[in-house]
Amino acid sequence: MEKMKVPSMIETKVTSSLKGSVLDLIQNDYQFIAGDKIQEMFANDLVEVVRKSYREPWKLEVGQILWYGAKASEKPNYGKNSKKTPLTPIVLTLISKDDLEMKKEGYSDREIMETKVVRIFKEAYEQEALLTHSDMAYLLNVSTGTVSKQAKEYMQRTGEILPTRGIIHDIGRAVTHKRIILxxxxxxxxxxxxxxxxxxxxxACDRYIKAYKKVEKLSKKMKSEEIAQILGMGKSLVEEYIRILNEEE
Structure with a gap:
């Protein structure tokens, strides 16, 4: 039982020491943050930010790793590059008991890899974070192309949307949720x-379907620029709907 108390005691000491250091820094170098109460609140908030970014290594299970993912709530916008994108610490399972059982039962390396890709994307999202295909490639020591291909094949086969950063934030060349729904x-x-x-x-599904049907009807008579203007959509969105139409012809 004594061993279980050690992490919390260490964490308490680290937090107390950090707060004291922050207060000392404010009082010496950031005196424009005036008032003891304001300084105290600022120090508490900063310590909380650090605490959320701190994970004790002894709380990781065998086969798990600490990683940082983009916050799911922080959607990209103009002027927000990767350096300005908030990250959050997450715990991911690189090797699970299921992986080992699949290996024993004769599943192929490709099948096991797909299981890992699906699991890890979902684990990140459950912790309110998102991973890119590049993140997954680094984690599993494979190419980004391999991750992209396996994720795409899985979604097309199952109809299930994987919560990758490209899909949830609609960036890059990811297979969008609109495409899967349609x-x-x-x-x-x-x-x-x-x-x-x-x-x-x-x-949400009805909204995509109705927009798709409108584009389908107008695409027989008009160019994408005209459709975008009439429907009040972005040209790129109209072109995405048209690409889906062409794939089905």
Whole structure:
């Protein structure tokens, strides 16, 4: 039992020491932050930020690793580059008991790799973080192309959307959630089933489907620029719908 108390005691000492150091720094070099109460609040907030970014290595299980992912709540916008994107610490399982069991049962390396890719993307999202394909490539020591191909094949086969940063934040060349939703619609699935399979609301699915149907109708008579202007959509979005249309022809 005594061993279980050690981490919390160390953490308490580290927190207390850090807060004292922050207060000392403010009082000596940042005196424009006036007032003892304000300084105390600022120090507490800063210590909390550090605490959230601090994970004790003895709390990791065998096969797990500490990593940093982009905060799922922080969507990219103009002027926000990678250096300005807030990161959050997460624990990921690189090797699980399931992986070892699959190996014993004769599953191929490719099948095991797919299981890892799916699990790790989901683990990050459950901790309110997102990983890129590049993150996954570093973690699993494979190429980014391998990760992209396996993620795409899994989503197309299952209809399930993997919570990668490219998909959730709609950046890069990722297979978008719109594309998966529309592919399921084209295959004849009903909206309630599509919503369940893609973890979206029925309203969101209906919105994509209605926009797709409008573009489909107008694309027979107009260019993408004209469609975008009439429907009040971005040209790139219209072109994405048209690409999906062309794939089905």
């Amino acid at each position: 592919n399921l619609y084209i295959k004849g699935y009903q909206t309630p089933d599509i919503a369940r399979m893609t973890n979206h609301t029925q309203e």
